[in-house]
Amino acid sequence: xxxxxxxxxxxxxxxxxxxxxxxxxxxxxxxxxxxxxxxxxxxxxxxxxxxxxxxxxxxxxxxxxxxxxxxxxxxxxxxxxxxxxxxxxxxxxxxxxxxxxxxxxxxxxxxxxxxxxxxxxxxxxxxxxxxxxxxxxxxxxxxxxxxxxxxxxxxxxxxxxxxxxxxxxxxxxxxxxxxxxxxxxxxxxxxxxxxxxxxxxxxxxxxxxxxxxxxxxxxxxxxxxxxxxxxxxxxxxxxxxxxxxxxxxxxxxxxxxxxxxxxxxxxxxxxxxxxxxxxxxxxxxxxxxxxxxxxxxxxxxxxxxxxxxxxxxxxxxxxxxxxxxxxxxxxxxxxxxxxxxxxxxxxxxxxxxxxxxxxxx
Amino acid sequence: xxxxxxxxxxxxxxxxxxxxxxxxxxxxxxxxxxxxxxxxxxxxxxxxxxxxxxxxxxxxxxxxxxxxxxxxxxxxxxxxxxxxxxxxxxxxxxxxxxxxxxxxxxxxxxxxxxxxxxxxxxxxxxxxxxxxxxxxxxxxxxxxxxxxxxxxxxxxxxxxxxxxxxxxxxxxxxxxxxxxxxxxxxxxxxxxxxxxxxxxxxxxxxxxxxxxxxxxxxxxxxxxxxxxxxxxxxxxxxxxxxxxxxxxxxxxxxxxxxxxxxxxxxxxxxxxxxxxxxxxxxxxxxxxxxxxxxxxxxxxxxxxxxxxxxxxxxxxxxxxxxxxxxxxxxxxxxxxxxxxxxxxxxxxxxxxxxxxxxxxxxxxxxxxxxxxxxxxxxxxxxxxxxxxx
Numbered sequence: 208x209x210x211x212x213x214x215x216x217x218x219x220x221x222x223x224x225x226x227x228x229x230x231x232x233x234x235x236x237x238x239x240x241x242x243x244x245x246x247x248x249x250x251x252x253x254x255x256x257x258x259x260x261x262x263x264x265x266x267x268x269x270x271x272x273x274x275x276x277x278x279x280x281x282x283x284x285x286x287x288x289x290x291x292x293x294x295x296x297x298x299x300x301x302x303x304x305x306x307x308x309x310x311x312x313x314x315x316x317x318x319x320x321x322x323x324x325x326x327x328x329x330x331x332x333x334x335x336x337x338x339x340x341x342x343x344x345x346x347x348x349x350x351x352x353x354x355x356x357x358x359x360x361x362x363x364x365x366x367x368x369x370x371x372x373x374x375x376x377x378x379x380x381x382x383x384x385x386x387x388x389x390x391x392x393x394x395x396x397x398x399x400x401x402x403x404x405x406x407x408x409x410x411x412x413x414x415x416x417x418x419x420x421x422x423x424x425x426x427x428x429x430x431x432x433x434x435x436x437x438x439x440x441x442x443x444x445x446x447x448x449x450x451x452x453x454x455x456x457x458x459x460x461x462x463x464x465x466x467x468x469x470x471x472x473x474x475x476x477x478x479x480x481x482x483x484x485x486x487x488x489x490x491x492x493x494x495x496x497x498x499x500x501x502x503x504x505x506x507x508x509x510x511x512x513x514x515x516x517x518x519x520x521x522x523x524x525x526x527x528x529x530x531x532x533x534x535x536x537x538x539x540x541x542x543x544x545x546x547x548x549x550x551x552x553x554x555x556x557x558x559x560x561x562x563x564x565x566x567x568x
Numbered sequence: 569x570x571x572x573x574x575x576x577x578x579x580x581x582x583x584x585x586x587x588x589x590x591x592x593x594x595x596x597x598x599x600x601x602x603x604x605x606x607x608x609x610x611x612x613x614x615x616x617x618x619x620x621x622x623x624x625x626x627x628x629x630x631x632x633x634x635x636x637x638x639x640x641x642x643x644x645x646x647x648x649x650x651x652x653x654x655x656x657x658x659x660x661x662x663x664x665x666x667x668x669x670x671x672x673x674x675x676x677x678x679x680x681x682x683x684x685x686x687x688x689x690x691x692x693x694x695x696x697x698x699x700x701x702x703x704x705x706x707x708x709x710x711x712x713x714x715x716x717x718x719x720x721x722x723x724x725x726x727x728x729x730x731x732x733x734x735x736x737x738x739x740x741x742x743x744x745x746x747x748x749x750x751x752x753x754x755x756x757x758x759x760x761x762x763x764x765x766x767x768x769x770x771x772x773x774x775x776x777x778x779x780x781x782x783x784x785x786x787x788x789x790x791x792x793x794x795x796x797x798x799x800x801x802x803x804x805x806x807x808x809x810x811x812x813x814x815x816x817x818x819x820x821x822x823x824x825x826x827x828x829x830x831x832x833x834x835x836x837x838x839x840x841x842x843x844x845x846x847x848x849x850x851x852x853x854x855x856x857x858x859x860x861x862x863x864x865x866x867x868x869x870x871x872x873x874x875x876x877x878x879x880x881x882x883x884x885x886x887x888x889x890x891x892x893x894x895x896x897x898x899x900x901x902x903x904x905x906x907x908x909x910x911x912x913x914x915x916x917x918x919x920x921x922x923x924x925x926x927x928x929x930x931x932x933x934x935x936x937x938x939x940x941x942x943x944x945x946x947x948x949x950x951x952x953x954x955x956x957x
Binding site for chain 2: 221225226228232235236238239240242243385386387388391397398400401402403404405406409410413414416417418419420421494498499501502504505512516519520526528529532535536539540543544547
């Protein structure tokens with residue numbers, strides 16, 4: 208690649224081959240331009256030029272453009288839900304702490320340090336729970352008042368960190384040579400993959416309380432988390448199983464020959480290779496999971512979409528549904544697209560030195 | 569071979585360190601734990617239900633439901649049973665899924681091919697579509713189409729007219745309705761005969777020289793044409809017309825139905841597009857070049873060389889998407905389209921309180937669909953698998 212002389216980008220040549228190489232191609236170009244002309248100018252007009260940005264009530268809106276005042280007024284609700292206003296610093300501090308705990312991962316040396324991971328996956332969740340929920344000196348904020356983007360991130364974060372270990376265990380179980388372990392894991396995985404996520408959440412919200420002894424009452428949020436984590440774990444298991452199948456059999460045989468125990472074989476030899484193979488798949492599950500957190504609104508939790516939905520059906524602000532949904536879509540899109548870009552970069556970096564030329568692949 | 573295996577298990581029977589004994593113990597413990605947990609949950613459920621005075625068993629299915637459903641494919645009224653309501657919901661789920669699958673497949677293939685277009689603008693459009701649609705939650709898209717697009721539409725009097733035969737208003741989409749007349753059955757039969765004849769002709773002409781399609785087309789069209797000549801055109805249309813307050817004639821697709829089908833097919837199409845693109849790209853360039861070198865016309869290169877190989881890659885994930893679409897159609901509950909989850913796991917559950925039975929039945933239905941499709945897939949894979957030497 209480096210040996211090639213730098214070539215100047217030739218716009219005319221590019222346009223000739225890409226846009227005007229034949230009658231059909233010219234027709235397609237015209238179609239593309241027509242679509243652009245149909246969509247982009249009205250969109251810019253609506254979202255920027257004719258839009259209303261400042262104000263505090265719906266009287267400030269009224270033109271043909273978008274009413275971003277609607278989003279501006281509701282922004283605290285979209286971000287924090289019904290979290291008490293004077294306590295919101297705790298949510299902000301929690302986000303800051305997460306960044307702080309995740310910071311060491313930026314250095315490759317620290318990434319292999321076990322204490323960094325213990326801090327992120329054990330200490331931080333406990334700390335965050337205390338910070339968000341309260342008790343021990345902080346005023347208590349019940350989970351029913353959590354909402355907005357904050358709740359979306361809590362559900363997504365908690366179920367992602369539960370789904371990965373659960374998925375690894377289930378995948379190993381499904382490939383186990385012990386028939387009972389294999390059967391239990393296979394049935395578990397296929398069951399949760401076969402039913403719609405809504406029914407899983409319904410089950411967690413109406414059936415789970417029936418299964419618990421009388422008097423034991425699980426928090427609604429916790430029930431939803433259990434539901435989301437279980438189906439995310441099942442999907443994750445299938446992705447990881449794909450990775451396990453991609454590890455050459457010789458690796459496992461060599462690990463056995465070294466006298467490693469089963470868990471040592473998996474932890475030191477098989478899993479590092481398997482997980483590396485399926486990073487795109489894992490991120491895809493994370494993205495799907497992030498989008499699926501919006502389903503919790505169906506069982507009565509107010510995540511970002513739930514708060515937006517509450518705002519657009521608010522009689523005082525009728526008629527601004529498009530603005531609300533566009534805002535929610537933008538937030539979800541940024542997170543999901545960001546994750547997919549990150550995964551592509553990670554994949555490239557982990558493949559350094561083992562790149563297969565495209566013609567051979 | 570076993571005797572030569574250098575890493576076989578050490579045979580020290582009757583020691584607790586024996587791998588075989590430990591494997592048995594581990595499995596017994598796991599099974600005991602699973603069965604114990606299930607038994608405990610079951611016992612608790614019976615306890616709780618008894619305390620809340622909720623009946624158990626499936627007797628409720630034959631009791632009258634007492635609520636109406638707007639969209640039904642079969643006869644249903646408030647006096648019908650819960651079992652009938654279940655059937656209505658199931659059929660509505662299947663209807664939405666079937667239509668969604670057809671639309672998503674067509675759109676997905678078009679966009680997937682456009683992703684590989686030689687034209688940069690078209691490529692860009694396809695890329696923008698895929699990245700925009702698949703990174704936004706489906707539920708949000710359903711809400712968008714329902715609450716932001718379809719519900720704020722003007723009433724029937726100011727309905728948006730599409731060539732004066734279809735109308736879009738806040739009551740939904742009004743479409744012309746086909747009215748079969750005498751002899752329609754004959755036309756359907758003749759059409760079926762034509763298809764069979766066309767297949768036979770195509771097979772018969774396969775090895776012959778010369779053009780095949782005129783013969784096939786003739787075989788396909790002759791029988792229906794004969795029927796139409798004999799009994800006249802046996803199909804009338806009922807076109808919706810605006811009377812004072814509402815439409816009469818034609819058929820109505822409710823806004824819930826339109827929003828759900830739109831969102832499901834647009835969303836799934838973005839995934840299908842990526843599958844189609846990956847499938848087409850998986851066919852090595854040499855295959856195409858070889859086909860061209862053999863002087864196959866470009867039209868046949870795609871049909872005879874590229875597509876059959878691409879389909880082998882495309883079909884398994886494609887069926888997975890069909891399955892996803894069917895499961896995702898359960899989001900209908902959020903906008904009250906009466907699908908299986910909305911009618912059965914929603915209304916019926918609330919009325920009877922029999923959560924265990926209702927959710928079990930609902931899950932069993934989806935599980936049955938999933939397993940059926942998975943079995944079909946396994947069969948297809950076995951048939952299509954490359955036979956390697």
